[in-house]
Amino acid sequence: MTYAWLQATLIVAVVVGLHVPLGDYMARALDGGRHHRAERALYRLCGVDPDREQNWRHYLTALLAFSAMSVAALFALFTLQGRLPWSTGHGGMPWRLALHTAVSFTTNTSWQNYAGESTTGHLAVMAGLGVQAFASAAVGVCAALALIRGLVRRGTDDLGNFWVDLIRTTVRVLMPLAVVCGVLLIALGVVQNLAGPETVTTVAGGRQTLLGGPVGSWEPLKLFSGDGGGVFNANSAHPFENPTALTNALEIVLMLLIPTAFLRTYGRMIGSLRQSWTLLAVVGILFALLLGAATWAQSVHGGTVTQAVGGAYEGTETRFGIPGSTLFGVSATGSADGAANASYDSFSSLGGGVLMAAMMLGEIAPGGVGSGLYGLLIAVMIAVFVGGLLVGRTPEYLRKRLGFAEMRYVVLYALVGPTAVLVCVALATATGNAQSSMGNPGPHGLAEAIYAYTSNVNSNGSAMAGFNGATDFHNLLMVAAMLVGRYLPMVFLLALAGRLARQQPGVVTAGTLQARGVNFVALVTAAALILALLNFLPALSLAPLAEGLA
Amino acid sequence: MNLLNRLPAWVAQHVVALRTVLLLTVITGLAYPLALTAVAQVPGLRHAAEGSRVTGTDGRTAGSSLIGQSFQDAKGRPLPQYFQPRPSHAGDGYDASASGAGNLGPESVVDTLPLNGRPDSGRQSLLTQVCARSKAVGALEHVDGARPFCTADGVGAVLGVYRADGTSGAVTRVVSLNQACPARPFIARYHGVTVRCATPGADYGRAVAVPVRGDAPAHPRVPADAVTASASGLDPQISPAYAALQVPRVARERGMAAADVRRLVAHCTTGRALGFLGAPAVDVVELNLALDRTHPVKGTR
Numbered sequence: 009m010t011y012a013w014l015q016a017t018l019i020v021a022v023v024v025g026l027h028v029p030l031g032d033y034m035a036r037a038l039d040g041g042r043h044h045r046a047e048r049a050l051y052r053l054c055g056v057d058p059d060r061e062q063n064w065r066h067y068l069t070a071l072l073a074f075s076a077m078s079v080a081a082l083f084a085l086f087t088l089q090g091r092l093p094w095s096t097g098h099g100g101m102p103w104r105l106a107l108h109t110a111v112s113f114t115t116n117t118s119w120q121n122y123a124g125e126s127t128t129g130h131l132a133v134m135a136g137l138g139v140q141a142f143a144s145a146a147v148g149v150c151a152a153l154a155l156i157r158g159l160v161r162r163g164t165d166d167l168g169n170f171w172v173d174l175i176r177t178t179v180r181v182l183m184p185l186a187v188v189c190g191v192l193l194i195a196l197g198v199v200q201n202l203a204g205p206e207t208v209t210t211v212a213g214g215r216q217t218l219l220g221g222p223v224g225s226w227e228p229l230k231l232f233s234g235d236g237g238g239v240f241n242a243n244s245a246h247p248f249e250n251p252t253a254l255t256n257a258l259e260i261v262l263m264l265l266i267p268t269a270f271l272r273t274y275g276r277m278i279g280s281l282r283q284s285w286t287l288l289a290v291v292g293i294l295f296a297l298l299l300g301a302a303t304w305a306q307s308v309h310g311g312t313v314t315q316a317v318g319g320a321y322e323g324t325e326t327r328f329g330i331p332g333s334t335l336f337g338v339s340a341t342g343s344a345d346g347a348a349n350a351s352y353d354s355f356s357s358l359g360g361g362v363l364m365a366a367m368m369l370g371e372i373a374p375g376g377v378g379s380g381l382y383g384l385l386i387a388v389m390i391a392v393f394v395g396g397l398l399v400g401r402t403p404e405y406l407r408k409r410l411g412f413a414e415m416r417y418v419v420l421y422a423l424v425g426p427t428a429v430l431v432c433v434a435l436a437t438a439t440g441n442a443q444s445s446m447g448n449p450g451p452h453g454l455a456e457a458i459y460a461y462t463s464n465v466n467s468n469g470s471a472m473a474g475f476n477g478a479t480d481f482h483n484l485l486m487v488a489a490m491l492v493g494r495y496l497p498m499v500f501l502l503a504l505a506g507r508l509a510r511q512q513p514g515v516v517t518a519g520t521l522q523a524r525g526v527n528f529v530a531l532v533t534a535a536a537l538i539l540a541l542l543n544f545l546p547a548l549s550l551a552p553l554a555e556g557l558a
Numbered sequence: 559m560n561l562l563n564r565l566p567a568w569v570a571q572h573v574v575a576l577r578t579v580l581l582l583t584v585i586t587g588l589a590y591p592l593a594l595t596a597v598a599q600v601p602g603l604r605h606a607a608e609g610s611r612v613t614g615t616d617g618r619t620a621g622s623s624l625i626g627q628s629f630q631d632a633k634g635r636p637l638p639q640y641f642q643p644r645p646s647h648a649g650d651g652y653d654a655s656a657s658g659a660g661n662l663g664p665e666s667v668v669d670t671l672p673l674n675g676r677p678d679s680g681r682q683s684l685l686t687q688v689c690a691r692s693k694a695v696g697a698l699e700h701v702d703g704a705r706p707f708c709t710a711d712g713v714g715a716v717l718g719v720y721r722a723d724g725t726s727g728a729v730t731r732v733v734s735l736n737q738a739c740p741a742r743p744f745i746a747r748y749h750g751v752t753v754r755c756a757t758p759g760a761d762y763g764r765a766v767a768v769p770v771r772g773d774a775p776a777h778p779r780v781p782a783d784a785v786t787a788s789a790s791g792l793d794p795q796i797s798p799a800y801a802a803l804q805v806p807r808v809a810r811e812r813g814m815a816a817a818d819v820r821r822l823v824a825h826c827t828t829g830r831a832l833g834f835l836g837a838p839a840v841d842v843v844e845l846n847l848a849l850d851r852t853h854p855v856k857g858t859r
Binding site for chain 1 (some may be wrong): 571572573574575576577578579580581582583585586587588590591592593594595596597598602603606607608609610614618619620621622623624626627628629630637640644648652653654655656657658659660661662663664665666667668682687689705706707708714731769771774777778782783785786787788789790791792793795796799828830831834835837838839843844845846850859
């Protein structure tokens with residue numbers, strides 16, 4: 009236990025320490041300032057005027073057009089894989105799987121209905137998954153930047169330029185970070201080559217086929233972009249993706265880093281670092297609650313098999329230990345990353361339930377790249393609205409009024425996720441498609457199905473891998489779940505940003521609810537928890553709670 | 559640009575989008591990974607980048623120190639002169655082209671028993687997998703393989719209990735769900751009712767599954783990692799406890815002093831990173847390779 013808490017303390021300290029310089033840098037790099045000459049060349053090649061600002065509609069349509077073209081490009085790459093170089097002998101994907109995979113990586117979900125080593129070649133990993141790891145993360149940042157500008161600007165329709173935000177996030181933030189972390193991970197043992205399969209004679213005289221791949225260049229993207237898909241089926245449990253306890257710690261840091269640093273970026277952009285510390289406190293409390301619950305469930309709570317074994321060892325790697333797997337799991341679901349270094353299906357019943365709950369919070373602890381911040385700001389606005397009603401004043405946040413029109417968008421945003429999850433699970437269960445895909449009987453099977461759709465709708469990609477999503481039904485329903493779960497909230501978000509930007513700031517009076525201090529932190533934390541519980545408690549009680557408390 | 563101006567706005571938008579996707583593909587999808595591949599060729603990075611290959615006693619590549627290997631004979635029996643790794647769900651076991659876990663949950667306790675003459679038709683629960691592995695390791699290492707919730711014949715000790723009113727009321731019928739007839743049930747009577755063995759193919763869905771802990775010690779002799787599969791199925795490492803359990807057998811098979819084997823084990827053990835990250839572990843591939851190098855056994859490579 010001591011080791012578990014030391015490990016968590018170190019990782020949290022590193023993330024909090026790094027979030028200050030990275031957050032400050034992102035604020036400088038992403039908002040305002042001059043275009044570099046190289047960037048101007050990129051804008052010219054894309055056919056973009058970087059100095060033209062967009063209103064919320066144009067910003068949204070640009071974002072959606074880029075995402076649509078991304079899906080198209082990935083779909084083409086995956087279906088034509090067999091005819092392209094570096095396919096390492098893999099043919100094209102069937103169209104439903106290709107469509108699912110294209111949407112999955114474009115929406116930053118990266119749920120994989122296939123095993124990497126038997127499906128994707130080096131080119132698909134580099135030019136397919138790799139590109140969208142950068143781009144989908146950047147799209148999340150774009151939406152967040154637009155919302156921040158909506159909060160900061162006054163009396164305008166302009167929310168920035170999507171293409172500039174996209175290119176700047178990619179080349180100024182994500183690429184430098186990828187290069188540094190890629191070299192670091194390779195130095196610590198991660199594979200990076202373009203070799204094909206090699207069959208060797210093993211120590212005992214058997215045969216083993218070893219695979220290579222551009223894993224070192226993929227791994228940092230997978231983790232810091234909120235992507236989370238594996239080159240190999242076993243994801244970060246695979247020794248080539250995550251060879252030591254040290255790389256494991258680094259991978260956890262990377263998952264938490266950008267979403268946490270973006271809170272700082274937000275504080276810089278609105279001119280109130282106090283606000284970013286306040287939000288960091290909310291995120292910290294939520295994360296600590298999740299980690300505490302998961303650690304307790306994994307180490308103390310005993311299922312039948314756990315007691316027979318003497319611990320939750322099934323589906324964990326020796327080198328990480330159970331604490332290293334639990335912390336990784338909570339970080340992968342609390343951020344919207346979804347990578348795995350253990351079999352979440354074999355976690356203790358309540359431990360698996362905590363991972364599910366972390367996604368059900370709406371990916372805000374600390375959530376996805378960009379999406380973590382805007383999800384959190386939605387929770388803040390709900391808290392401000394409720395708090396404003398409590399003190400009997402018009403709810404305001406950062407001197408912007410949250411009236412009926414604004415709250416309509418906030419509430420619509422908040423309803424999309426839970427509604428989509430529950431409708432999808434209901435559809436899959438009512439048609440029998442959930443049952444036939446379950447890898448475990450009883451409540452655990454239902455937990456797998458709920459976990460699957462929670463993960464898909466919330467752009468996470470984490471899986472209880474016993475669930476077989478590789479059927480026509482699930483491929484197509486998951487495509488719908490991912491598209492709705494990713495883009496519909498963005499529509500409401502940008503509409504909200506547009507309205508907020510047009511407002512003139514109100515006057516701060518003694519009656520205005522202060523967006524800081526213990527009361528505010530408690531209010532926002534409670535709002536996030538209560539919303540998630542109200543939406544999902546019945547589902548949770550039928551699956552992990554039913555299994556764990558039986 | 560002239561062409562773009564003449565297109566409808568929404569089409570122009572998509573053309574811009576497509577150009578951006580293609581440009582990002584060139585920069586982030588080709589230039590970045592290829593540059594990193596080139597950087598990975600420098601000494602110091604190259605060994606890891608190539609997959610941490612290890613060299614066998616004959617000087618040829620014998621695998622990777624990161625990827626676990628199987629140390630069994632063609633019939634799947636453990637080779638006694640080697641340290642044994644953890645159970646594996648990667649393909650048929652340590653198939654490096656098919657990583658993966660078993661993905662069964664902590665309440666996976668009831669087997670689907672194989673039908674007569676069709677041994678592949680059944681499916682073991684996670685509990686029975688654990689019990690069977692514990693029994694087998696116990697037999698191999700000459701220690702007691704007993705575990706809580708396991709029968710002496712190495713399956714999950716789970717009763718299917720029928721009650722008068724479904725889930726409540728007097729017990730009317732009891733079946734030992736994982737013990738196929740004609741096995742003798744692990745307990746004779748439950749709440750005054752005689753326990754029967756299970757008939758493969760029969761539907762016991764209406765019975766309440768009741769795992770029975772039994773009187774096995776809370777800390778079994780066979781360590782936890784010896785009876786559980788890893789997440790990747792390629793875990794090259796075992797716990798120091800499981801290595802210690804195997805030392806006497808390997809020493810005996812190779813005619814070595816146990817102290818010499820222990821010294822090699824210590825050499826192949828990695829502690830916690832920075833003193834507190836992860837868990838101590840023994841690399842089985844490197845250990846067995848070191849054994850073959852220093853104390854070869856006739857008939858092995």
